[in-house]
Amino acid sequence: MSSASTISSICFEQGCWFKRERMIRVSDKRVKRLASPSSLSFRVSANSSVKSEKDIRIGLLGASGYTGAEIVRLLANHPHFGVTLMTADRKAGQSMESVFPHLRAQKLPRLISVKDADFSTVDAVFCCLPHGTTQEIIKGLPTALKIVDLSADFRLRDISEYEEWYGQPHQAVELQKEVVYGLTELSREDIKKARLVANPGCYPTSIQLPLVPLLKANLIKHENIIIDAKSGVSGAGRGAKEANLYSEIAEGISSYGVTRHRHVPEIEQGLSDVAQSKVTVSFTPHLMPMIRGMQSTIYVEMASGITTKNLYQQLRTSYEDEEFVKVLDEGAVPRTHNVRGSNYCFMNVFPDRIPGRAIIISVIDNLVKGASGQALQNLNIMLGFPETTGLLHQPVFP
Amino acid sequence: MSSASTISSICFEQGCWFKRERMIRVSDKRVKRLASPSSLSFRVSANSSVKSEKDIRIGLLGASGYTGAEIVRLLANHPHFGVTLMTADRKAGQSMESVFPHLRAQKLPRLISVKDADFSTVDAVFCCLPHGTTQEIIKGLPTALKIVDLSADFRLRDISEYEEWYGQPHQAVELQKEVVYGLTELSREDIKKARLVANPGCYPTSIQLPLVPLLKANLIKHENIIIDAKSGVSGAGRGAKEANLYSEIAEGISSYGVTRHRHVPEIEQGLSDVAQSKVTVSFTPHLMPMIRGMQSTIYVEMASGITTKNLYQQLRTSYEDEEFVKVLDEGAVPRTHNVRGSNYCFMNVFPDRIPGRAIIISVIDNLVKGASGQALQNLNIMLGFPETTGLLHQPVFP
Amino acid sequence: MSSASTISSICFEQGCWFKRERMIRVSDKRVKRLASPSSLSFRVSANSSVKSEKDIRIGLLGASGYTGAEIVRLLANHPHFGVTLMTADRKAGQSMESVFPHLRAQKLPRLISVKDADFSTVDAVFCCLPHGTTQEIIKGLPTALKIVDLSADFRLRDISEYEEWYGQPHQAVELQKEVVYGLTELSREDIKKARLVANPGCYPTSIQLPLVPLLKANLIKHENIIIDAKSGVSGAGRGAKEANLYSEIAEGISSYGVTRHRHVPEIEQGLSDVAQSKVTVSFTPHLMPMIRGMQSTIYVEMASGITTKNLYQQLRTSYEDEEFVKVLDEGAVPRTHNVRGSNYCFMNVFPDRIPGRAIIISVIDNLVKGASGQALQNLNIMLGFPETTGLLHQPVFP
Amino acid sequence: MSSASTISSICFEQGCWFKRERMIRVSDKRVKRLASPSSLSFRVSANSSVKSEKDIRIGLLGASGYTGAEIVRLLANHPHFGVTLMTADRKAGQSMESVFPHLRAQKLPRLISVKDADFSTVDAVFCCLPHGTTQEIIKGLPTALKIVDLSADFRLRDISEYEEWYGQPHQAVELQKEVVYGLTELSREDIKKARLVANPGCYPTSIQLPLVPLLKANLIKHENIIIDAKSGVSGAGRGAKEANLYSEIAEGISSYGVTRHRHVPEIEQGLSDVAQSKVTVSFTPHLMPMIRGMQSTIYVEMASGITTKNLYQQLRTSYEDEEFVKVLDEGAVPRTHNVRGSNYCFMNVFPDRIPGRAIIISVIDNLVKGASGQALQNLNIMLGFPETTGLLHQPVFP
Incomplete structure (x- = not known):
């Protein structure tokens, strides 16, 4: 002692x-x-x-x-x-x-x-x-x-x-x-x-971590934020449901709760707070044949004059002192495999083919950071x- | 004889x-x-x-x-x-x-x-x-x-x-x-x-089947078509690559070729033809821990005055006589599990939370219909x- | 008509x-x-x-x-x-x-x-x-x-x-x-x-197909037949059980019903019939992280003077006219992957390191031939x- | 130094x-x-x-x-x-x-x-x-x-x-x-x-941990030790090989190196040392559709007068002070899921239907304890x- x-x-x-x-x-x-x-x-x-x-x-x-x-x-x-x-x-x-x-x-x-x-x-x-x-x-x-x-x-x-x-x-x-x-x-x-x-919630965590700093800095528009999210099955818990049996989940994917998932109001609450106006998002979760892991692929419109480099720089700055949030090197793709079992969130920003748009990817382990x-x-x-x-x-x- | x-x-x-x-x-x-x-x-x-x-x-x-x-x-x-x-x-x-x-x-x-x-x-x-x-x-x-x-x-x-x-x-x-x-x-x-x-290609098949009839009927806008696509690994072929080993793929997901996938020009060629103007799409493929199967989740803006019901009806009509393309009942979510090993394409249309937008989901077996x-x-x-x-x-x- | x-x-x-x-x-x-x-x-x-x-x-x-x-x-x-x-x-x-x-x-x-x-x-x-x-x-x-x-x-x-x-x-x-x-x-x-x-049953099918001809021809002993069987999860049916959830099954294996599985009396009935005396087997089923497929790895003692070549030849002869039972070429290992979705049973015989013993492997799709x-x-x-x-x-x- | x-x-x-x-x-x-x-x-x-x-x-x-x-x-x-x-x-x-x-x-x-x-x-x-x-x-x-x-x-x-x-x-x-x-x-x-x-090696670890104490105590016979072992794919390393691609491994199982696996001499060396005579084992490894994990299901003949209870008691005693080797409660089946990512070895002993025989199961994470x-x-x-x-x-x- x-x-x-x-x-x-x-x-x-x-x-x-x-x-x-x-x-x-x-x-x-x-x-x-x-x-x-x-x-x-x-x-x-x-x-x-x-x-x-x-x-x-x-x-x-x-x-x-x-x-x-x-x-x-x-x-x-x-x-x-x-x-x-x-x-x-x-x-x-x-x-x-x-x-x-x-x-x-x-x-x-x-x-x-x-x-x-x-x-x-x-x-x-x-x-x-x-x-x-x-x-x-x-x-x-x-x-x-x-x-x-x-x-x-x-x-x-x-x-x-x-x-x-x-x-x-x-x-x-x-x-x-x-x-x-x-x-x-x-x-x-x-x-x-x-x-x-x-x-x-797990989805709100993976979504707000990248979007809040960008909205706060006025780098992305509030409209038309489209979130295509993918989750492992453990998020559904241990309850015995036919839909979550191995034979129903393995070797295939599917969307669920399209536009009606209960995490929507939580996501919109967080984004609206920082945007200081009501933000309505498109949110489509998908169930993946994996136990742990979650990826949010987020499609955004950038504010006028803003480039993906600005977005990237903002996220780097926002999280440079954080142990658990890592903005990867430019071009490196976050993979759920690389955060499995840990409290880390990996994220990155990519240019879109459509001018003025950007793609943001963030990954977490839904049972840990999520x-x-x-x-x-x-x-x-x-x-x-x-x-x-x-x-x-x-x-x-x- | x-x-x-x-x-x-x-x-x-x-x-x-x-x-x-x-x-x-x-x-x-x-x-x-x-x-x-x-x-x-x-x-x-x-x-x-x-x-x-x-x-x-x-x-x-x-x-x-x-x-x-x-x-x-x-x-x-x-x-x-x-x-x-x-x-x-x-x-x-x-x-x-x-x-x-x-x-x-x-x-x-x-x-x-x-x-x-x-x-x-x-x-x-x-x-x-x-x-x-x-x-x-x-x-x-x-x-x-x-x-x-x-x-x-x-x-x-x-x-x-x-x-x-x-x-x-x-x-x-x-x-x-x-x-x-x-x-x-x-x-x-x-x-x-x-x-x-x-x-x-497999991606172009899963994408053009739903989008071409909708573009042809002028039901969706040519801009801001966002495609979040998910594929099984067999699409990468049988070549021995570290990235496709079981231990690298199982139990996790990741995007690849973000905005630079070679199927892009093929997709845009098909959509531009029918749109009669150059269509540029946002296309992000994701690699899934499954052997076969492909889902394209497509986010579109509808033409003025158009509803998801119109989109749905158009697809039903377009494919009503087809053996291999099935527009599911309203609200039913296409799952890759349900076309595995077969030549079928299942698709459906969903309303988006964001007014004026719709979500289209189509699934195929990448090795069969794809x-x-x-x-x-x-x-x-x-x-x-x-x-x-x-x-x-x-x-x-x- | x-x-x-x-x-x-x-x-x-x-x-x-x-x-x-x-x-x-x-x-x-x-x-x-x-x-x-x-x-x-x-x-x-x-x-x-x-x-x-x-x-x-x-x-x-x-x-x-x-x-x-x-x-x-x-x-x-x-x-x-x-x-x-x-x-x-x-x-x-x-x-x-x-x-x-x-x-x-x-x-x-x-x-x-x-x-x-x-x-x-x-x-x-x-x-x-x-x-x-x-x-x-x-x-x-x-x-x-x-x-x-x-x-x-x-x-x-x-x-x-x-x-x-x-x-x-x-x-x-x-x-x-x-x-x-x-x-x-x-x-x-x-x-x-x-x-x-x-x-x-699926296990009895995969086990009796190779063993019955060998017992009938007196090529293997009735004692100490050890069967280590592996099954996909679909055999457990579609009932919602915690034990069969994706998160419980994926990425791991386990034995179940060790020595007490209900297929035992069926297996022993079939083998005893042909052996014309009561055969008691060691039977240990294992649950595998796969939907379909079943392998029985069977360890037997050969009758005096008998070699694995004799066993092999007997099985080839027994099944040479069968469409659905294939004795593979010598040395080729049957894999469940290779019968998935089909009514085939693939089997083969291998020498054991222990003199006088042989190893028999048979695979089926548990939902089809099984x-x-x-x-x-x-x-x-x-x-x-x-x-x-x-x-x-x-x-x-x- | x-x-x-x-x-x-x-x-x-x-x-x-x-x-x-x-x-x-x-x-x-x-x-x-x-x-x-x-x-x-x-x-x-x-x-x-x-x-x-x-x-x-x-x-x-x-x-x-x-x-x-x-x-x-x-x-x-x-x-x-x-x-x-x-x-x-x-x-x-x-x-x-x-x-x-x-x-x-x-x-x-x-x-x-x-x-x-x-x-x-x-x-x-x-x-x-x-x-x-x-x-x-x-x-x-x-x-x-x-x-x-x-x-x-x-x-x-x-x-x-x-x-x-x-x-x-x-x-x-x-x-x-x-x-x-x-x-x-x-x-x-x-x-x-x-x-x-x-x-x-991983196989020798999972096999010797249960067998060495039993051989040392003369509780099992030296003959006819039959080992049916199952391993995850990570044991094969990160080298790019067709056989280890996701599409070749997922959703199926197969034996490999039947009776010829290189871990055989290592296993026999360890068992022979303690048995003080040459022990020859039957060893059949199987490749499982999982990244990590290894199970050895071991079929043994007990020494005269010995029961599975004796075997169980011996293992409990041998490992009672060990942090990383756990003999489970009677009847509890070791599962690879339960040691994933850790240095633990779980094991247990089960009676066989065939009198005089016992079944021993041990599981490890092949990349950690293995x-x-x-x-x-x-x-x-x-x-x-x-x-x-x-x-x-x-x-x-x-």
Whole structure:
């Protein structure tokens, strides 16, 4: 213990410690951030008690889905966050290993029903519950908790829009007002102060990251933004549906929810905010025969006099200090293969044959930067840790 | 002999026989079209001499590639066309079975070098040679042969455009003038009279089939046609390239040849012809982790006052009598899975969120309607057979 | 109609019609076998009434599963069998196109509930219902019908064994006595006379085809037959199960039902019959990330003094006249890719490093030779048609 | 050299080293091992000089293949090992990012030719060169270097056997004598003292891990060990070969190198050593349509009186303290999905239907525990670091 704090203080005095990582201030008593020796090493807490190992106690609601499992995977190597509470109503009583055998090497609490959860024992919560059920549950959580919600339930500021797209009235109208939309690179300052972060959808993440800086800089027109998006199947979750069977998905592709996908209002909200006028996009998602990965191919009209070089330069500048957003070298094509399993977003800009137009391509892993990775990035910030903590897994290729 | 012609005459007299299949006239002596009994059954000629079995003798140049093999597969059940000559320079001397074991049940001639081929022994030729090498070879073929060329070498009417995109001067300028571009449904009458047909590329087929009728009817604008196309890997052929290894392709997607794909001039030629003015398209192909299949998602601006209903109705009308082009029921999404292994093109039209725009989706199997199937469809027509002959394989799903 | 019978008689008088196909005798009045003109061409009956088109009227029970769809695909090009009745209880009232859009080009009857089916309007039935439900239903069918049952319900002669493995008493004990087990190549003579054929399972087909001739000839020992089998996922059907989701299956493999798979008693029944003593096998199935295809890798001990050459020669001899079973050239490895979509079984024998042992590999498409293809092969025989009718589709590769 | 051995000896003197990351003290200047703050955090060295960042300088020979890239991926999060030298003859002059774009976030040296490498600047070397070329090169390396060779060139103790299977005489006979075969869990003590470790092949790793303890305990017979192994395609490397194209591999499986695979002598060497008599195995590898993953399904005869329970108990005991080898709960089937991207080996034992026999299943990721991960595990040990350092990535699922 003392050794660790010694290291810490040395490092901070020397001003060298977390070079590119923001300063950490811990006001909350629960967040002791001891940087205890064991927490500094990159390892799994298989041999010791769950409770004592790491300093921040994490509750995970909805642990039996893919995003829940992905958070557990990422936290395995997080030096400070330890999962001490896991809920999964339909699998209550089971071990996580029986639901996700790949997590067998980790020491994890048994799954319980959310109604049996004691939230006084955790410091923060990832909420991976389905859309529509989340507002009620989060409304009931202790206000001292930091919460990152991965569902869509708090993403839309306009509660009437929520009702329109999700077919039911918003259940937590008051709470909605304090929500911070957690597209990390674009809202970092607000996230620092947030108690409840609505984690963005995967499509909106891959689309807003390139478009927001370009709209903000007035480099592209607000009209006729056409987004042809492609996603791996894991985005559809682990529910047993005929449409997602291997035999139905492999070796073929198809569009779905053409013009009616629920991510549309979220995308338009983000673009309209920065454009300062209502932006209506053409958005066509396609289901790909792959587990992970998402590409948005975006066709835009450039503002008068603007070239793809200007767009490229803007994106380079916007993201030059970012660990997780990489604007590739000119001409290099982003491929989903190259971000698989990681929190990176790769993007690039290409000239179109049609004069005045440009093509923007961005790729992410839908389960990481498009869900659980960004959620962890946000919670790191909310709790005063370097945002890259536990997230520097490199992409798995091939 | 007599039995077969008897059948034919009975049938035609009754006017019922080949209901939707066009009249057959056989002027060429070589093309006897005997419809001998054995040729009428749906079977493989495994036990009898290749030469005697079927009445039209087919030469296949470049038999060791995927499109060559696919032609052999389709001809296995063609009652009139029998492959009697196969060339494959690098595999000369081998049996087709050793190159493509799945064709083992068929009786096929041994592969020879193209320079050793005796073209006086065949009635028609499918040319599956690589781009750039084909012009010279076809120039040297006997003029009595019917030829369908699957390469890009004769697709561009404008030979300077050929030179620009393929980096070498056209080697058969005179021949180019008599070439008929073989998008079957759109050029059927010309194909009937053709001696040399340039078989369309896969992307151009999937794109022109929906767009040509709409442009012809002035239902869509010529500007800002944006094509986001997705293809299976078999389109890249059987050449050993790192980029096409399983480990590089599976579980991920990527764009390639952004705005510079060689199918662009072919697409623009076709659209410009019908639009009667130069059409420049935005065309971005994507490589998908699947063997077969191609989808073009096309974003268009409609002409003033036109609705997606008008577009839909036009396509329904244009293709109502076609066996191989199906406009799906309203709202039904075409999926590549549903045309796999078959000569069908499925398409549909969808409203866009952006007013005045529409989304068109068309799917084909790139190796069948996008290559070998359409080639056979064309040769059937050139030789006076019902164009569906040997092509009514239903899609293989799942 | 009259035209059709004219043709038939012409053809049969000439005695030339189906060269390599066995003679056809039609005793049953229901089986008119008109060979109407339309049935002679290789095409889909899209434009005419279902009832009048083909001479044998087929009922398909359980049409909404993969094996049902596969039968429809195969029958599309069958000159004599036309589907006129289709049941699917949970999809009753829907069109087949809405359940399987790839079959859209065919004219098919609407799906009805089995209880609403009028079996007096059909000549033969394919039964693709789930295990356990089939005995009752088949018991209730008119005895004039020819029936091929693709479920496991009638495969086990020993009804106590059925009860042991399927956990419920046999519901049609009397009927079981007249059942013929339909491994076509091994039971052809019995199938000719059968009214009710139990179509073999996919694993038993791929295993018995190589092993039965070797056991019969006493070339291998009865002990220690070890079968490591690999199957594509389509064998698990279209039911929505978490375990068969794309994200659970792709990019990985796993064994299942180790030593307890329900195909075990069927395999052992077949081998014991020919061995004339109880054979107990080691059988481990593995689930592969592929839709179609099945490989059995079989490890055997040879009888004293026997070599792999003897085994090879025996298999060559056994199958030399078979269209659908191919013993490859020495050393050539059977690959599932090379039988995909077809009714072929490819096999071969290899020496083992351990003296006295041999390795046998056989591959099939589990949905064709392993299910619907063999079912059609059987019904062809039962109704006096050449067994290859409608089955000579060549494998789809790549 | 001295640095490394110093570390080692210090550590061993204390006798406490590896329980799971014991204290580290370092005397060598290069090897400052300060546990400097930056090195303790789990992050990528993107912004600082490669040389100064980490204390152990790693050379990577053959960096342009999959195993080379995998080592780079794993080292990204290794607190002590930094890659400072990378060779790739055919890609010399290129950046690693241009060869493997997924590694773009890391700061890496430029690729150079092996002949231009200055080995005095590194402390240890991973050698990922092709079989047959490696002996010469390693022979020429400074003797002070610690080396882990991932090729097969030093795996066979018997140099005549090497010549027999690889078709060329051994080029470094003297060196062979000091080689330690690096199956970590089974040779940990020898690896600690080794200078040159021959990293095991992927198949031999997945096979020896379960079989060696069982043979050592005399629980299984030496005869008739039958191994049906299944591998993902990445094991074949990144070389452009027709056989490994996506279109040739996807959606199908096949055996290869039946009884003649080059891993046979390595497997038999390991089993014979522990059996203390020559063991000859039946070994049939199969190529699976997946990138990563390997399963060995092993059929064994148990010693007299032994049950599968005994086998299970033996394996549990043998591996109870191991981080990377997990014997699953009884009845749980190991799946390759559940170790993907990780250094884990999952295994289990099942009863066979045939009395006296058992079935053993083990799964690994062929690129991690089967290659680069185990190589890192070995180098960690050779240099006195906790063997799990940098290796506790959890499996990526789905």
